[in-house]
Amino acid sequence: MADSQRSYFALSESKLDIKKLKQELENAHAGALVTFEGWVRNHNEGQPVERLDYEAFETLAETEGNQIIQEALARFEIDDAICLHRTGRLIIGDCAVWVGVTAAHRDAAFQAARYIIDDIKTRLPIWKKEHYKNGEAVWVNCQQCAHGHIRHEEAIHLHARDSQLASSPTQRVAINETEYYQRQVILPQIGADGQRKLQEARVLVVGAGGLGSSALLHLAGAGVGQIGICEFDCLEVSNLHRQILYSAADVGQSKASLAAKRLHEFNPNIRVVVHAEKLESTGLAPLLEQYDLILDCTDTISTRLMMNDAAVMLQKPLIQAGVYQYEGQIHLIAPGMGGCLRCQWPDNMEPDAPGTCMQSGVLGAVPGLFGTLQAMEAIKWLVGLPTPLSDHVLILDLLSYQQHLIRRTSQPDCSVCGRFHEQQLDHQLTQERLAEVPTEESDSVWQLIFTGAPLRLTQFTLIDVNESREHSPIPDLTVQNIPFSRFELDHPPPLDKEKQYLLYCSKGVRSAHLVRELRKRGFTNVFALAGGQAKQDLAELRKLELEKANLYYVRH
């Protein structure tokens, strides 16, 4: 209960009165009292210890200690919790720390006591100086004793208790990257080039459960440079049999933070970003935009359809898997390939059709395997390896090993991906209608027409080549003005090879001329707005793009 009056953490300069502390916890409701005592030991790796000096940064230790008590009260079904920690000089046999927890039932009391002492040891700013019989003294964990050992009580690790800590731990094991990936880099299909592509990739994994556990581990092991984890749940006991990222001791904690911590331990050289929030349609676009590839490791049809729609709209490749008892499916949904989920399931389905793990049952090995397959497909995508999943869905039954690779095609009338198909056709027709623009056959490649999707203005760096008196800014767009009269083709403005540029003017003639000439000089990343502002109003186009993005939100 979070409003316990008896619960607290305190430091004590004098010997702990354990009898009195137990009395403070007496309570007729409690069926269990669990206590822990930390005693001063008489040895350290062969050196006899004479005494200890405990020192604390008192204000922070008390704040943090009470914070830990409050967390224990919130996470576990307990009545009260008290923890006292000594400061000052202690001798062998003294009690350095005491934890007492009462609860209706012993399970919660044991778990809470464990939680409290574990977190006290790792989070509190308290230090211990050991004095040996031979006169030497060391600060535990900070210094070496004469024998050359650094006195380590426990490995120092941080509990990633919020998303900021999870993404930038202050404690990091140094591992040689070349050695880490050595075994995969020698594969001809991977090589240093493939490893670099993995390192530069940003992959978002939605769901850190049965599928996500395996997917995350193998993505991390392969060296994907940035992994995002989107998961809002806390770990429950019934998750453990199939969610192999976690430990039994972690029950009750945030899965996103736990997963991030585990991935850090597994591969300290990658960046892990935690998004500990429930995926809502309004937050999807900004989230997905930050990544190159999305893995759907969720377990409800409605989430899957929502992610499918978002990925198609934003032109992000998506790898989805789903399991049902002993069988599973895996899909790769990518722009221009084999359609999307809506091609098969045009309407929103009932939330619980087909059954979730809770209802229909599952063995851990099944999502374990399919999550691994998702990681495999992700690696193939990022490195550029071919896959039948580009236009097939894989269905695999783990009882019989019956495997089906079923062809997928995009439905032209699909409400989500079919629209883009139509627009591609529209694009070509409109091109032919733009007779005013002097075009040759080869011009059509760089004369662009925007219809709201799939081409978007924000994919380009915009350059207005109107004279300055004709130039005006455009709401919601960043535009540079380099007037045609000042544009020197032999000394063009610096153009970043990694970007795409869209040049425009009022009628499209001047921009077409510049782009044609620049392309002759080898700049292939420049394009022109076909027909200029007269034919395509940029402000209107931008408004349309923003509206389409919002229309998507309204649908769900």
Add this chain to the structure above:
Amino acid sequence: MTGPAASSPKEIRIQYYALLREERGLSDETLMTEAITPRELYAWLKAQHGFSLSSDRLRVAVNNSFSEWEQPLQTNDTVVFIPPVAGG
């Protein structure tokens, strides 16, 4: 927020504990520093006083709460560099 994190000198109070206290020779000091972040401040102090612990083994607290190494310092902040802990 009282202003931009420019490198104008700020008055910062530093408290030392455990090994750092022994190496510094005092538990508390106030100084003027141009350091913008705790990381910069520690780098300077370490160079000045020859601290044995590198910053990747420490945590930092500002004004009695755990803080980030890159969090800009404000004048009158109290900074504590926390060596590896050993409570319990």
